[in-house]
Amino acid sequence: MAQEMVQEKGETLVDPIEQHPGFEDTESKVGLWGHPLHAMSVAFPVALTFCAFGADGLYWLSGNPVWAWAALWATGTAFLFGLAAGATGTMELLMVPGIRIRAAAWTHFVIAVLLLSLLGANWGYRLYGYEAAVLPYGILLSGFNVLVVMATGWHGGKLVFDYRLGTSKGS
Numbered sequence: 533m534a535q536e537m538v539q540e541k542g543e544t545l546v547d548p549i550e551q552h553p554g555f556e557d558t559e560s561k562v563g564l565w566g567h568p569l570h571a572m573s574v575a576f577p578v579a580l581t582f583c584a585f586g587a588d589g590l591y592w593l594s595g596n597p598v599w600a601w602a603a604l605w606a607t608g609t610a611f612l613f614g615l616a617a618g619a620t621g622t623m624e625l626l627m628v629p630g631i632r633i634r635a636a637a638w639t640h641f642v643i644a645v646l647l648l649s650l651l652g653a654n655w656g657y658r659l660y661g662y663e664a665a666v667l668p669y670g671i672l673l674s675g676f677n678v679l680v681v682m683a684t685g686w687h688g689g690k691l692v693f694d695y696r697l698g699t700s701k702g703s
């Protein structure tokens with residue numbers, strides 16, 4: 533109703549977020565020689581989350597404890613590299629005004645924190661008996677983590693491809 537009234541008068545609607553002085557300030561501030569650290573670091577937790585599910589599956593199929601041991605390492609390193617990736621992402625979120633002001637960046641933060649807590653749970657659970665932990669709850673958790681990491685990565689990609697967050701505008 534309010535929108536129609538404004539349009540009847542021939543005025544254009546104004547998004548207060550877009551009016552913020554820092555809205556267009558979206559360039560990455562956390563990088564090495566112009567290469568954004570978050571984009572470089574996310575590959576590790578993503579790949580290791582898939583590796584954990586793969587190792588659990590191979591343990592289920594073969595019964596060979598080496599795969600349960602591999603899953604313990606994959607879950608632990610997925611969590612630790614995930615924390616490192618989360619730290620670089622959080623620095624971008626807090627330091628860059630055009631990232632901080634966009635709701636989509638905070639949505640990615642919330643999904644990512646959920647992922648990190650699930651990765652930590654998957655690792656911590658195995659520390660009390662890495663072989664017994666795989667079936668059934670370890671592999672179920674690993675499978676769920678694959679879904680959550682896909683959602684996190686897909687959403688992070690949207691921040692870059694749709695909003696151009698964390699990129700460079702060139703010199």
Ligand code: HEM
Nearest residue numbers: 570571574577618621622624625644685688689691697698
């Ligand atoms: C926990 C806090 C996190 C925050 C605040 C955060 C924030 C961001 C932001 C602002 C971007 C846009 C690009 C940039 O500014 O670097 C981004 C991109 C991305 N994020 Fe995160 N992130 C977090 C954790 C994670 C985690 C744990 C993962 C995956 C395991 C992840 C996966 C991605 C991916 C795949 C991209 C796209 C990278 C590209 O295509 O260059 N993020 N994230």
